[in-house]
Amino acid sequence: MAEAKKLGATVLVQSANSDDITQVRNVESLISRGVDVLVIVPHNDSAMSRAIKSANEAKIPVISYDRLIKNADIAYYLSFDNVKVGEAQARYVAERLPPDRPAQIVRIYGAPTDNNAKMFKQGQDNILLPLIKAGRVNVIHEDGALDGKRGNAKKIMNAAITKLSRRKIDAVLATNDGTAGGAIQALMEEGIAGQVLVTGQDADLAACQRIMRGTQAMTVYKPLKNLATLAAQVAVDLAKGIKPATTNSIANGTKDVPFIFEKVISVDKNNLLSTVVADGFHRADQLK
Secondary structure (H helix, E strand, O other): OHHHHHOOOOOOOOOOOOOHHHHHHHHHHHHHOOOOOEEEOOOOOOOOHHHHHHHHHOOOOEEEEOOOOOOOOOOEEEEEOHHHHHHHHHHHHHOOOOOOOOEEEEEEEOOOOOHHHHHHHHHHHHHHHHHHHOOOEEEEEEEEOHHHOHHHHHHHHHHHHHHHOOOOOOEEEEOOHHHHHHHHHHHHHHOOOOOOEEOOOOOOHHHHHHHHHOOOOEEEEOOHHHHHHHHHHHHHHHHOOOOOOOOOEEEOOOOEEEEEEEOOEEEEOOOHHHHHHOOOOOOHHHHO
16 A cells, blocks of 8 residues: 555555455445446455456456455456465475485465465466386375364364374474464374474464464465565556566466566565565564
8 A cells, every 4th residue: 555655656455354255246336336446355266256247347457465355357366476375385395305215294375266376376386296206205194274274273183183193293384374283283283293394374473473483384485575575566567557577477267467576585484584574574573
């Protein structure tokens, strides 16, 4: 909002609080108010298609922010490189495999309705599948956490622990910091938190605190200010009839959507202060 205002735009904000019906109504309300550009963070990437059709009829360009809206005619998709997020998580695990035996890994995916979750898994698979084929990694349990919630991730981790009957787990490839937190809670109850490498993403404050304490190994930091600034610039350009240039595109089921992405940073205890804290995302005193 601050960046858009600096560029001379008036910003109207609606929040649906993770309710698909409310989000569609919010979009339709903004269309009726005659906005020049819509920037949408879709809760359910497929549920938005009806509202996008209304925007198309009103000739209002739509920017899909962070998550890709599927099966709809949208102008741009702005996000972090989500395949790289998954690759960073899996690479961190791959670089720390036990040298003398196959690693035993649990995978906790994101919500099946979230296209980002599919891209994270794609990135993880890019690194993991050759290691699985070579016999260096065994995926001993895997499941998707509904809505990416911590409690659902804990249930998955509890099921994995029960399934293994306390046999060693080397790593938990958790899609985000929320699911990592749920997995770590289950590991704490089992008395093995800190002994199992757990990944995450988003650099949530709680996750960064867990990294400092040693119960979470890493997270993927996505500088949100950079993406928000980009969205403001692209939105204002579109309102002025200017089409930002990009050589990247992604298929959403209707068209190849121009895609502009921001870079991500793999973060652990060694570089937490020089990245997350140095950027002002969290303060150093908050990490204790």
